[in-house]
Amino acid sequence: PNHKFVRLMNLVKDVKEDYGLKYTYCWHALTGYWLGVDPKSPGMARFSPVIQYPCISPHFDYTPGMLHSEPTMLWNPSSFVGMGLIPPNMIKAFYNELHQSLRDAGIDGVKEDYALKYTYCW
Incomplete structure (x- = not known):
């Protein structure tokens, strides 16, 4: 434990x-402020966590409309370092x-x- x-x-x-x-x-x-789980944590290995980035293609190519409705995308930490997520099957x-x-x-x-x-x- x-x-x-x-x-x-x-x-x-x-x-x-x-x-x-x-x-x-x-x-x-x-998720949120904590940016998910730490994939490097020994206790997380069995859940196969991965670092994922927002689905924006190409990365950092935000549209003017997106930035108008959500200007924080420019400095959101998940855009820079990703978020540690558990795969759906786990x-x-x-x-x-x-x-x-x-x-x-x-x-x-x-x-x-x-x-x-x-x-x-x-």
């Missing part, structure tokens, strides 16, 4: 006991393991945020 989830388990236990909370929920986003296993770790830590529910502004190609 991930040592971070052990600390989370202790926090959840303390919060439930100290404040009488019946349920605790967790929010997480795989995503169920990835989330099952992630959510099991959260359940084991005492989390009762999860709100997932899919903050992707762009389409990523497989």
Whole structure:
């Protein structure tokens, strides 16, 4: 188990006991600000993560209309370094393991945020 989830388990236990909370929920986003998962992380290898870039062809050839509606594309980090994504055939296993770790830590529910502004190609 991930040592971070052990600390989370202790926090959840303390919060439930100290404040009488019946349920605790967790929010997480795989994509967005964090730019996905780290494909170089040893714990991620079994999920075959890859770095993907927004589907813009050629790369950085933004249309005037795209820049008018989304000017941040010019400096969005995913345009420069890509985003670490789990391939579709592995995503169920990835989330099952992630959510099991959260359940084991005492989390009762999860709100997932899919903050992707762009389409990523497989």
